[in-house]
Amino acid sequence: MASTVLKNAGIHSPKQLYKFLLRECNKLPKGANEFYKHSIKQSFKQHTIEPDPERVKMIMEKAFSDAKWILQKVFLMHRS
Numbered sequence: 001m002a003s004t005v006l007k008n009a010g011i012h013s014p015k016q017l018y019k020f021l022l023r024e025c026n027k028l029p030k031g032a033n034e035f036y037k038h039s040i041k042q043s044f045k046q047h048t049i050e051p052d053p054e055r056v057k058m059i060m061e062k063a064f065s066d067a068k069w070i071l072q073k074v075f076l077m078h079r080s
C-alpha cells in the first residue's frame with residue numbers, strides 16, 4: 001500500500017524521495033527544519049550502499065510515512 005502512495009506522490013527512486021523530504025522540511029518551523037534536514041541527510045548517507053532492492057523499498061516507504069507523521073504532529077502542535 002505504501003508503495004502505491006509513493007507512486008501517487010511521484011516518487012520512484014531514492015533520489016526523488018530525498019528531494020521530496022528536504023522540500024517537506026521547508027514546511028516545518030526553523031528548529032525542526034534544521035533537525036530533520038540533518039537527520040534525512042544522515043539517513044541517506046547511511047543507506048547509500050544498500051544492495052537489496054526490497055530493503056530499499058521498505059526504507060523508502062518508512063521514510064515517507066514518518067515524514068507524513070512528523071508534519072501532522074508539528075502542525076497539530078502549532079494549531080493548539
